[in-house]
Amino acid sequence: MAxxxxxxxxxxLRRDFLPPQLERCIRSNGMDGTVAVQARQSxxxxxxxxxxxxxxxxxxxxxxxxxxxxAENIDERLAFFAQNPKLKGVRHIVQDEPDDAFLLREDFxxxxxxxxxxxxxxxxxxxxxxxxxxxxxxxxxPDQPFVxxxxxxxxxxxxxxxxxxxxxxxxxxxxxxxVKVSGMVTEGNWKNWTEADFTPYLDIIFDAFGPDRVMIxxxxxxxxxxxxxxxxxxxVRHYIQRFPPSDQAKILGENAVRxxxxxxxxxxxxxxxxxxxxxxxxxxxLSTYSHQSPLP
Numbered sequence: 114m115a116x117x118x119x120x121x122x123x124x125x126l127r128r129d130f131l132p133p134q135l136e137r138c139i140r141s142n143g144m145d146g147t148v149a150v151q152a153r154q155s156x157x158x159x160x161x162x163x164x165x166x167x168x169x170x171x172x173x174x175x176x177x178x179x180x181x182x183x184a185e186n187i188d189e190r191l192a193f194f195a196q197n198p199k200l201k202g203v204r205h206i207v208q209d210e211p212d213d214a215f216l217l218r219e220d221f222x223x224x225x226x227x228x229x230x231x232x233x234x235x236x237x238x239x240x241x242x243x244x245x246x247x248x249x250x251x252x253x254x255p256d257q258p259f260v261x262x263x264x265x266x267x268x269x270x271x272x273x274x275x276x277x278x279x280x281x282x283x284x285x286x287x288x289x290x291x292v293k294v295s296g297m298v299t300e301g302n303w304k305n306w307t308e309a310d311f312t313p314y315l316d317i318i319f320d321a322f323g324p325d326r327v328m329i330x331x332x333x334x335x336x337x338x339x340x341x342x343x344x345x346x347x348x349v350r351h352y353i354q355r356f357p358p359s360d361q362a363k364i365l366g367e368n369a370v371r372x373x374x375x376x377x378x379x380x381x382x383x384x385x386x387x388x389x390x391x392x393x394x395x396x397x398x399l400s401t402y403s404h405q406s407p408l409p
Contacts (some may be wrong), residue, residue, distance in 0.1 A: 182224025244280025263296030296329025
């Protein structure tokens with residue numbers, strides 16, 4: 114099953130990336146676990162990620178999957194997947210939709226309205242051109258937890274901030290909206306970037322959202338196009354050295370635990386989590402996979 118967004122520049126990703134590889138990355142970089150986020154818009158992949166979370170509980174602590182929020186039977190599909198406690202949220206690849214106002218489609222909104230019923234979050238994957246629409250979107254759902262993926266993909270390679278800043282600050286005004294500092298390297302110069310390239314964007318993100326609503330992310334394995342796992346994570350880890358340790362702990366993991374209702378410590382008898390807790394957000398790129406039986 115092909116990924117529509119995988120182009121020739123990304124041909125190195127046309128192979129399997131699985132939890133054992135990821136575990137080596139996170140352990141060597143002081144991470145305690147990950148949240149796996151969908152990369153293909155199919156229920157089969159959602160189930161596949163949930164199965165991986167069961168097989169590798171020390172690596173995958175939660176899943177952000179995909180269901181067709183526009184479907185007539187969306188309540189039934191959400192009820193089915195929400196039976197699995199590892200499903201924490203859903204995402205739609207809005208950035209690839211030809212309709213720039215996709216987030217405001219009534220059939221899509223009908224699905225969003227049901228998420229709170231199942232205690233599910235929603236990841237907003239958009240480009241800067243969608244930020245004004247995203248503001249109208251989140252305004253409709255003051256009680257629904259949202260997180261902006263990849264800081265809404267500003268034009269880092271061209272050092273452009275422009276309207277992206279206004280859009281980000283508008284969204285930050287809603288207390289139920291969080292943001293992931295992830296996916297930045299793939300918006301920069303893939304082979305010739307420095308940590309300083311991202312500083313102006315991080316300055317705006319942290320000024321707008323504060324340390325309580327920002328989560329670190331890796332965007333593994335996409336980030337392998339641009340560098341090593343540790344190099345990419347260090348962009349944020351080095352930047353947040355200016356904050357007190359308590360705020361660093363929030364950004365590196367505690368905010369993710371709170372937002373996604375993660376019980377990573379279920380593996381540790383649920384005694385709570387430590388200040389050293391760290392999470393990254395990843396998505397698996399898999400060239401092939403099989404599903405043992407049709408989904409009900």
